[in-house]
Ligand SMILES: Nc1ncnc2c1ncn2[C@@H]1O[C@H](COP(=O)(O)OP(=O)(O)OP(=O)(O)O)[C@@H](O)[C@H]1O
């Protein structure tokens with residue numbers, strides 16, 4: 001995804017129950033703080049982690065998250081992947097536009113998360129599942 005970026009060892013967290021969403025959220029926050037993210041960036045990646053792991057749980061039928069710290073040319077960041085083998089997202093363009101929900105929520109999880117991170121990538125196919133990768137940098141080199 002990010003050519004040249006070095007990744008730390010990957011942490012794998014299962015997302016099988018609502019309580020697991022809280023665990024992923026908390027761990028993403030801890031890693032962001034440890035990486036030196038400022039308060040806005042911590043809030044951004046924590047919110048994205050929460051929304052995307054909630055989607056794995058409630059739309060994807062469960063799955064897992066991979067969390068790793070990355071470094072590239074003097075900057076450090078956090079890369080999170082959310083993986084499920086659920087139904088996939090039939091109309092990705094619609095889902096990313098925001099305001100589209102197949103549940104009873106606002107449908108702002110995907111579109112909001114995309115705006116909160118530096119890189120956002122989705123692979124999804126009907127019946128095979130969804131993988132979403134996000135990357136957030138702590139800061140740029142000065
Ligand atoms: N992992 C996933 N697997 C299958 N469908 C998904 C997945 N993630 C999102 N979707 C689909 O994309 C739609 C938009 O997702 P989004 O997170 O933006 O909204 P939501 O989860 O419905 O509501 P909100 O996140 O605001 O509570 C969902 O309603 C769902 O249909």
Ligand SMILES: [Mg+2]
Pocket residue numbers: 051054055107108109110
């Ligand atoms: Mg959602």
